[in-house]
Amino acid sequence: MRGELFRLSWHSIRLKLVVGLLLITLPAFAFLIYNNLYAIRVVHNQVAESNRNLISMYMGQIDNNLNDVDKYMTDLLVNDKDLHAMEYGSTEHDRILAKVRLDNRIRGDIASFGSVDALFVYSIPGKDYLEAFQELYNWQQRDEIRRYIQELLEELEKDGELRNQQWYVKQIGINYYLFRVLKTSDAYVGAWVNVENLYIPLKLLKYGEHGISLFATENGTPMTHAEAVRENGIDLDRDLNNYYISGKSNSYLVIGERSAKGNFSLISLIPDKQILENLPYLRMIAAAIPIGAIILVPAFLLLLRKMVLRPLNRILAAMKRIGEGNLNTRIEPFRTSDEFRLVNETFNRMIGQVQELRIHIYEEQLSKQKAELQHLQLQINPHFFLNSLNIIYNLALVRKYELIQEMAMSLVQYFRYMFKSNLTFVALKDELQHVRNYVRIQELRFPGKLNFELTAPDYLLNTRIPPLIIQTFIENSIKHAVSPNASIQISVRIDLDDSGPEPRLMIEIQDTGKGFDQDILDEIQAGNRIEDEQGEHIGIWNVKQRLRLLYSDEACLVISNGLPTGALIVLLLPLQPKS
16 A cells, blocks of 8 residues: 555646646746846845935034034134133133133033034143033933043043044943044043934934934944844944845845044944835736736646545545534545545544444443442441441440430441442432431430531422532541540531522531641642541542542532631532433
């Protein structure tokens, strides 16, 4: 069969699909690939050239503004009489007046230079420092920059010469700034600008949703949009004389221009995906493809329908019926390709095997569940039986024949009920009668030590519940709470709980003993069998297992300690059992 499956045949669906698909798509794909690569190269060149002109214009404007500031500072340094008076004034009064006039001048002139954020003047002879800010900065920013300028001036006084002969970049805190300092023998004039403020006009540049423009240092460190550059893995430390593609999966077109006035660059990052969306050649090809599809696709679809779709529809229809539970479904033989014929035959054979296996498993599960339920119901405490015989013996010694008769009759009724192992459910009234009978046996065993109270509405007495489910918890209370030196109160309350979407039978069992230890409660919640110094306790575990088998997760058992003391058990059971 394996050799037949892989044998080359003209009826093979693989051969038919591959040959037909190659004949239709290979020429079209080759043409599309060639045109796409050519179009991408052309569009990259066009977009790069267009945006380079725009970036050059913006960078030229920035350089012109910085050059105007240079001219202003040079004029101030060379020709300002007040600055010279501060340095060489004949009297202190003249120096103070010159300082005030110069301070007023730079405070007035700063408003005419929108490209800079502050001007400062420092006179070496009198150590006078003047500064003027745009109204954009808080005192904290001003203080950080002022400290840097003071450190810079101290360093310049020691070195005696300027290291930076143009605008240079300096990072202060998390922000980047451009600084420019001019010097004579007795004075310094400088200016600085926050790079973020230089970026404000660039926001008018539109590069789409993910495109950005930014400033970078001479070594390619982004001064703005650093997070976007890092996340996309874009390399800015390359030759900006030509555009290049960078980023994860070469996703960005990088175009830049270096400043003629400082050691920084203006760079634009344009998403390559956005560029390619507007390819004119691809639009033409996209228009031509439908025309070709009108001619070629219908023929291919008819062939595809005959060879693939119809056989698949038969399989899908059969699988749908099986999904609805109809395991008698089979795929009828019909003329088709070799592969589908093999699939259909295998499918029919597997469904037949699944049907047989499902029947066997279902019957086995029913037998196993029934046997497990019977085993759980027949688990009789041997201590109870021996204690009951011991009570009869002691009553015989004192010749209390009426109590012996009552005890014997109670035991007969008790064991008659216990041996109803073939019953999965009993009426609530029968279970309550058994509970009363069991409590009476315990009252004879512990005279005067046990008080019992039971309340149940008449309209619930015919409700069917699992047998021995209430007696198990009463037996647990008596076993752990009653002693010759202590008496307890046990109460059973039965009612209808309608707090949920469906009404349920509520059984509440409470005693006045010491209750459960915390470690015992933890074991019960974990679903484990409980074992303490008195041996293994299987009663509660027995009830939980029976509820799981009979109700799945529709029944609820809550075990806790009541207030102020004692154990509290709450059972919530569906009114209509599954079986």
